[in-house]
Amino acid sequence: MDQNELRGWEARCIQEEPPGCRAACPLHVDVRAFMEAMAAGKTAAARKILERTMPLPGVLARLCDHPCEAACLRRDLGGALAIGDLERFCVENAPAGGKPLVLPAKGKRAAVLGAGLAALTVSSELTRKGYAVTVFFPESAPGGWLGHVPAHLLPPDVLAAEAAMLARMGVSFAPGTVLSKDFLGTTRVNYDAAFVEYGAGSDGTGPGLCPADRTDVDPVTLAADDPSVCFGGWPLPDGTRSPMACAADGRRAAATLDRFMSNVSATASREREGASGTRLFTQTAGVAAVPRLLPADAAAGFSAAEAMAEAARCLRCECLECVKVCAYLERYKGYPKTYARRFYNNAAIVQGHHQANRMINSCSLCGLCAEVCPEGFAMAELSLLARRDMVARGKMPPSAFEFALMDMAQSDSAACALAKPGPGAATCGHVFFPGCQLAGASPGLTHAAYDFLRGALQGGVGVMLGCCGVPGRWAGREDLFAASMARFRADWERLGRPRVVAACATCLKTFTEAAPDIPAVSLWQVLAEETGLPPGAATAPEAQTLAVHDPCSSRHDPKTRAAVRELLSRLGVKALEPPLTGQYTECCGYGGLMWNADPDMARTVAARRAGAAPQDYAVSCAMCRDMLWRAGNRAVHLLDLIFPGERPGGPTVEQPAGLSARRRNRAGLKRDILRAVYGEEETGMEETGGVTVTMAPEVLARLEERRILDTDVRAVVARAEATGERFLDKATGRFLASARLCNVTFWVLYDKNDGGCTVHDAYCHRMEVPGASMAAGGGPDGGPNAGPHAGTDAAGPRKERP
The missing domain is CATH 3.50.50.60 (FAD/NAD(P)-binding domain)
Structure with missing residues (x-):
């Protein structure tokens, strides 16, 4: 981003545009600040505000013919503020300031x-x-x-x-x-x-x-x-x-x-002199009308109390529409214009080192800011531009998105990816693409949906398992995204160019934008408009009321959103709309890989959305369900209602699958579909080095929080047992072992028993610790991660080797 691009971005944000009153004032008196001081009873401070802009303030404040009042947003909400009368009250009741600053003599x-x-x-x-x-x-x-x-x-x-x-x-x-x-x-x-x-x-x-x-x-x-x-x-x-x-x-x-x-141009850059227009937008919907206050003694004018009350009617005009609906913008205490400047400074001045990296990488890219902004300012565009710039210059911190990119690679790996037409066919008319998250979170529901489509759609239904590649785009890695889309297109061509039935709103949006020639439709639209629901689905749940959460990637897909509501109606669910819904839906905290770059921010966003409705949510996105569930809302996926027998314990009882389980589920789904639908066997061997490793639920929860896969833990333990490279704590009998897998060093605390090894804790860091084991390569699934603790030295106790 160069200076001209920065100026262009800054100009699109209207927060710093003057309020209508200030713009209408030929002298640009800061009426908003003046009213704030007057409402607080700070008359002397209010006079200083007038003196900063008004020449001869003692005269002009008394005689001001207040053209600003015609531009006051209160004019239709009880009457314009009595700005002229308040200026008069101010100069009559506050002492004049000192002599204004005079610059040194110029000799003219x-x-x-x-x-x-x-x-x-x-x-x-x-x-x-x-x-x-x-x-x-x-x-x-x-x-x-x-x-x-x-x-x-x-x-x-x-x-x-x-x-x-x-x-x-x-x-x-x-x-x-x-x-x-x-x-x-x-x-x-x-x-x-x-x-x-x-x-x-x-x-x-x-x-x-x-x-x-x-x-x-x-x-x-x-x-x-x-x-x-x-x-x-x-x-x-x-x-x-x-x-x-x-x-x-x-x-x-x-x-x-x-x-x-001064021998300079007499006309350049004088557009803002005198009364001018303004682009500032201030939302007045829902603002109650408050009548203009008239002084009890018209001849004497306002009393101090009356002046404060009248000034308090000021709306303090500002935009901040995006900040009002976005926890991310609220967290970093700014508005888009300031973010553009910070992003520019991060790239141009500090060269991308530890300044605004997290802020840049934490945006969910959900697009809500552009929807509510009167000027359509999209933080997603700005954030992606900055991310791509950091990637291009080699300044993107590996810890920001590496885990998500490896997860994407695992979804597209031979262990999990699949692209086949219907059994016995060379091509197909439709192909079911569930997306990597639904496949990882709910393999049973995914399989059930595919079986139903095969029997309900004419023309043959194939299946494609894998990732749409959007994590690469979100991470600023357009090379990875392009490669993923190329693989998808090659498989699609081989299957006979079928219509893609996508269960994930993000996948559908990705295909629609990046490959508009590929026909794609939402699974929910197919169920609502073409196939209907499977037998028994409509009577599966008891009559209930659920709030509808739309994935942020569906905000511009009204057909899919309408189909979801139609299906809920057929299922006997009374659907309620939360405050922000449809085109203005909020993100669940996963989008844009926020959950990877800034887990705390993601939890805040998820909790905000989870608490927006008193009811449980009905969702059509696997990640939305899991993020909201973890934030305290017992969200139910639409497929849970359509295929209630596929999730043990009922649709809202089973907790979300963890990161390690998701990876196993994807590989397991591929094996199950190959066996059940195509009669093919594919075995998956989990490499443990012949060592049995067990972990208590609380340990697994810590690993989940730290973005550590159980396969990485098993790899460390297996290597330690095979090589004997480990530390022994003689007081507890526990071992501490480490291995550097790809870019991350993992440390595992465990002990041995007759049944194998029990893991008590694990942590990771990117720092290379002298003396730590430096095993080459990745874990059994092809790669580790850094997690939110990347960069901390958590080497643990050092004991002598056994």
């Missing part, structure tokens, strides 16, 4: 003709920037038309105090000056730049030295034929003055003169 002078609000604004702005400013006017005191404002609106001492502050800043006043064309000509010779206010040099009834109409000057620079002279302060068409418009003219003219005296 500006003349200001006139002493009204526009002229005084120019003086203030240019003086702050280090220019010497002299204000020329015919009256005895500065103020111009401000001197005619009723005293109850603008007390004379307030105007005098602001003029005195300008003098303290360095502004020179020249009262009693006769303003004429000749005088203006003189200023062009004696000064570097000049500003002429509307009415300066007139008899009090016309524009004087200023063009009669705003259209007679450049709308951006407020200059006419001479770029060193600007104009401003025009009255409204009805002859009245808008204080905010006059101040805005003064600020714009000062910016032009500053650019002129």
